[in-house]
Amino acid sequence: MISFSSFYQQIADSNLQHWLETLPSILGKWQRDHKHGNLPKWEKVLNKLHYPAPDQVDFVDSVTVGSGEQLSPGEKEKLENLLRLFMPWRKGPFHIHGIHIDTEWRSDWKWDRVKQHISPLKNRTVLDVGCGSGYHMWRMLGSGAKRVVGIDPSPLFLCQFEAVKRLAGTHHPVHLLPLGIEELPPLDAFDTVFSMGVLYHRRSPIDHLLQLRDQLRTGGELVLETLVIDGDENAVLVPQDRYGKMNNVWFIPSVAALMLWLKKCDFTDIRCVDTDVTALAEQRRTDWMPNESLVEYLDPNDITKTVEGYPAPKRATIIAVKNQPNQDLIS
Numbered sequence: 001m002i003s004f005s006s007f008y009q010q011i012a013d014s015n016l017q018h019w020l021e022t023l024p025s026i027l028g029k030w031q032r033d034h035k036h037g038n039l040p041k042w043e044k045v046l047n048k049l050h051y052p053a054p055d056q057v058d059f060v061d062s063v064t065v066g067s068g069e070q071l072s073p074g075e076k077e078k079l080e081n082l083l084r085l086f087m088p089w090r091k092g093p094f095h096i097h098g099i100h101i102d103t104e105w106r107s108d109w110k111w112d113r114v115k116q117h118i119s120p121l122k123n124r125t126v127l128d129v130g131c132g133s134g135y136h137m138w139r140m141l142g143s144g145a146k147r148v149v150g151i152d153p154s155p156l157f158l159c160q161f162e163a164v165k166r167l168a169g170t171h172h173p174v175h176l177l178p179l180g181i182e183e184l185p186p187l188d189a190f191d192t193v194f195s196m197g198v199l200y201h202r203r204s205p206i207d208h209l210l211q212l213r214d215q216l217r218t219g220g221e222l223v224l225e226t227l228v229i230d231g232d233e234n235a236v237l238v239p240q241d242r243y244g245k246m247n248n249v250w251f252i253p254s255v256a257a258l259m260l261w262l263k264k265c266d267f268t269d270i271r272c273v274d275t276d277v278t279a280l281a282e283q284r285r286t287d288w289m290p291n292e293s294l295v296e297y298l299d300p301n302d303i304t305k306t307v308e309g310y311p312a313p314k315r316a317t318i319i320a321v322k323n324q325p326n327q328d329l330i331s
């Protein structure tokens with residue numbers, strides 16, 4: 001069973017401590033809910049990951065664990081076979097003891113777009129909402145964050161994260177908890193909160209923004225990355241059914257609409273720092289994710305449209321600061 005003991009130990013002296021009272025029962029329920037799925041099988045694989053402490057790690061320019069010199073060719077092949085049991089690998093890439101986990105997404109490209117615009121993470125406490133396999137969390141640590149907490153309810157992402165963490169060393173102050181944002185109490189604690197690729201999956205986007213605000217300390221920074229459409233502050237796409245074959249996409253606003261929503265949620269200093277149409281090279285089928293990918297989600301005759309005829313995926317990064325709470329908004 002995956003243990004969250006290093007998380008409990010490390011936050012015992014932090015301003016997140018009051019959270020510890022409710023957390024064990026929520027995590028216990030998550031483990032009970034998943035005991036009949038793939039989780040027990042993946043936990044057995046995790047328990048086989050006994051490898052020497054890596055001779056080098058890099059989280060500054062990549063996520064690299066081990067130079068590749070420590071393992072024999074046979075040991076490397078065995079490790080690769082174990083890591084392949086966690087396929088499909090969607091968010092990465094990871095370089096583990098010389099094994100290149102070539103993931104569906106070039107998550108490093110997103111990080112390159114985002115990192116140059118945010119307040120330096122040095123000594124900050126960070127929350128990454130919808131963190132996936134945790135790729136960006138390692139890069140946040142590499143940028144000097146004091147502690148990084150990620151939440152994501154997916155059991156496969158938790159196991160991929162745990163695999164990398166067991167190989168990198170469990171002492172690193174980076175933790176993934178299998179929770180949805182709606183399960184967090186208002187912590188008012190984090191210096192920076194990231195929500196990247198999550199807003200369009202939420203049925204109530206304004207509530208999502210308020211939940212993100214509730215996790216920040218006053219003056220803390222929100223980094224919001226999401227799908228957008230072109231248009232003015234009244235433009236919002238609500239797909240009739242699927243969007244890019246995804247059946248869980250609810251609201252895709254324009255940048256102007258999103259900035260208005262943030263203002264209404266009492267954020268200040270709201271800036272759109274990047275927009276970017278997703279390139280076919282950023283999201284594609286690989287040896288570690290052999291299923292359909294972006295090219296199959298777009299109209300083969302016109303890649304500016306999805307197969308459903310909507311504008312092809314365009315993403316924006318917006319940064320905003322948590323203002324003093326406005327009592328009028330809280331109800």
Ligand SMILES: Nc1ncnc2c1ncn2[C@@H]1O[C@H](C[S@+](CC[C@H]([NH3+])C(=O)[O-])CC(=O)[O-])[C@@H](O)[C@H]1O
Pocket residue numbers: 091105107110129130131132133151152153154157179180181182195196197198201
């Ligand atoms: N209620 C929820 N609370 C928290 N997370 C959730 C919730 N529901 C779904 N998720 C998680 O949000 C993530 C969205 S993926 C972005 C990954 C990364 N951030 C990236 O920027 O590459 C984008 C995509 O795959 O479309 C998934 O890992 C879900 O499990």
